[in-house]
Amino acid sequence: MLRVRRGDRAAFRDLVERHQRGVIQTIYRAIGDSWEAEDLAQRVFVQVWRSASRYEPTAKFTTWLFTIVHNVIFNERRRRARRNAESLDALAQPDEDTETFGTQFADAASPDPARAAAERELQARISAAIRRLPDNQRTAVVLCRFEGFSYEEIAKVLRCSVPAVKSLLHRARETLKEQLKGCY
Amino acid sequence: MNCQQTKANFDERLDNQLDPSSRVAFDTHVNGCPGCAAEWRAYSGAWTFVGQQVAPKPSVGFAERTLRRLDETMPTQSRFWLAPVWRWAMAGTLAIAMTAGGWFGWRVQDTRQAEVQAETYAMAQQDRLEDFDVVAALHLLSGDSP
Numbered sequence A: 001m002l003r004v005r006r007g008d009r010a011a012f013r014d015l016v017e018r019h020q021r022g023v024i025q026t027i028y029r030a031i032g033d034s035w036e037a038e039d040l041a042q043r044v045f046v047q048v049w050r051s052a053s054r055y056e057p058t059a060k061f062t063t064w065l066f067t068i069v070h071n072v073i074f075n076e077r078r079r080r081a082r083r084n085a086e087s088l089d090a091l092a093q094p095d096e097d098t099e100t101f102g103t104q105f106a107d108a109a110s111p112d113p114a115r116a117a118a119e120r121e122l123q124a125r126i127s128a129a130i131r132r133l134p135d136n137q138r139t140a141v142v143l144c145r146f147e148g149f150s151y152e153e154i155a156k157v158l159r160c161s162v163p164a165v166k167s168l169l170h171r172a173r174e175t176l177k178e179q180l181k182g183c184y
Numbered sequence B: 001m002n003c004q005q006t007k008a009n010f011d012e013r014l015d016n017q018l019d020p021s022s023r024v025a026f027d028t029h030v031n032g033c034p035g036c037a038a039e040w041r042a043y044s045g046a047w048t049f050v051g052q053q054v055a056p057k058p059s060v061g062f063a064e065r066t067l068r069r070l071d072e073t074m075p076t077q078s079r080f081w082l083a084p085v086w087r088w089a090m091a092g093t094l095a096i097a098m099t100a101g102g103w104f105g106w107r108v109q110d111t112r113q114a115e116v117q118a119e120t121y122a123m124a125q126q127d128r129l130e131d132f133d134v135v136a137a138l139h140l141l142s143g144d145s146p
């Protein structure tokens, strides 16, 4: 990151390649659209490049990066809500992209159409349940479950205390348990 | 560990935050208590299930496209406007505009005052000016038109 701060494009490219998966997938889990997720992920990295001079080497890079990710997701969801393109209900519904992406995954994983359809349905339900969580709960869940962040790191991303992170995770897990009842 | 303590430790157990002895106590209680076992299965089962969500991998060429976007969005405009020569040019234009504006405003004000004075003088000359009109015209001379 120090090389990126000096404007080194090769270092920036390495940085994108190292973190692209986590950034794209985190956004996808919040937005539910793979094309949009890549578009927003690019915005995140452009923001990283532009704000590199403000990065304090004392902060862990991934917590700084995911703070930007969290803000970009927050803004995007707020923009969508404002635009009324998607009501909160629509946001929580399995969308076409989740269906398509789930199909590809299910088809690749299983040659049995019935099993593929069941797998697709489960994927859609998990995605919908995660997207339906409030922003901070969802970020805490995604960072904890998929990105392996510690409570302390999540607290830095969300700018809250460790007990607050525990509380967010607990409430999210209770909600997910209710919403996914009968699926597992 | 009792039922209440066990349930209070569900999150710590899921996130591997329990020290080894607490973990043994937790597992021992859950294995021997059907109520806690059922709740633990539901709680941990949902978390395990959520972990099966599949998300897309970055598409081929994502990093190259991001670098291209950097070039597109990296403000040709802001580099352009921030170049010293353009900053000086803008400052100069602004200064000229302000000077010209000030001069024009002063000329307008001056012309207007002259017109009002001439009008007032003409009216006084005709000796038809009452006290009321003089007071009413004063604000025009100070430029404070209604």
Ligand SMILES: [Zn+2]
Binding pocket: B002, B003, B004, B006, B029, B033, B035, B036, B037
């Ligand atoms: Zn018990």
